[in-house]
Amino acid sequence: MRTWPPAVFRVLPDGIAVTPAERTVSVAHGGVTVRLELAATATAVREGLATLRQALAPLGLTASDIDPVELVVAEVLNNVVEHAYAEAGTGLIRVTVRPGLRELSIEVEDDGHPMPGGVLPCGDSPVLPLAVDNLPEGGFGWYLIRTLTRDLVYTRIGPRNCLAFRMEIGSDQPH
């Protein structure tokens, strides 16, 4: 079985020039691994997600496959920016996407603070209806991650956080 070279994308912090050659990487079909490295800032996350969409497009995925992937990866990256690297201000985040036949295996790694208690937040959905003043303005992120993924596993290895999960592609699931 042929091994495809991994496609590597780097989305660097604000103000650092990136050449077009580094940004435009063609992705071969047939199980190529997409690797994305980005700085832990809200703007780098936004750019990283656009790069990820671009990298996944040649895999023949539809919007109904890619939209939930973008949403889940956005939620995971936002958590890293806002919590793991909150004190440091920034840091490096690595995203690895391994396409399979009917799913994507995704890993997000960072060297920030561990999850409090070493476990993932439960991500319960709020019990609605609530009065307008009592509606939550946050806490939906983990609920969305848990709802849209399978096999969600958090590990802390030395100084590194790793969140791994799978997402179905190519099905007519209602999500």
Place this chain on the structure above:
Amino acid sequence: MQIDRLDRDTAAILRVRETRIDAAAAIRFKDRVRELTADMPARVVLDLQDVQFLDSSGLGAVVAAMKLLGPGSKLELAALTPGVERVFRLTRMDTVFAIHPDADMAASGLPRAS
């Protein structure tokens, strides 16, 4: 964060002219909505036809915008794209907001189809 206000018969329409309400934009979104609704219109329709992506930070900002309007005003949503609709549906916030297919229809004063 570009948001335009158009006043119609029965509502003020706020058209968000951005493709994303995400973590990078949530605070500016909230601030801009606050500026545009300082006169507390009784009914505000948020026209999201241009918004392709909304994450949980964006969702939180929309909820915050509704709270900012206060008890005398009502925030409704219109023209959700599929990705945005999914976030409201999965979090069941589609049960909290009135959601219209189209902002002009929502604000025309004509009886609603549903």
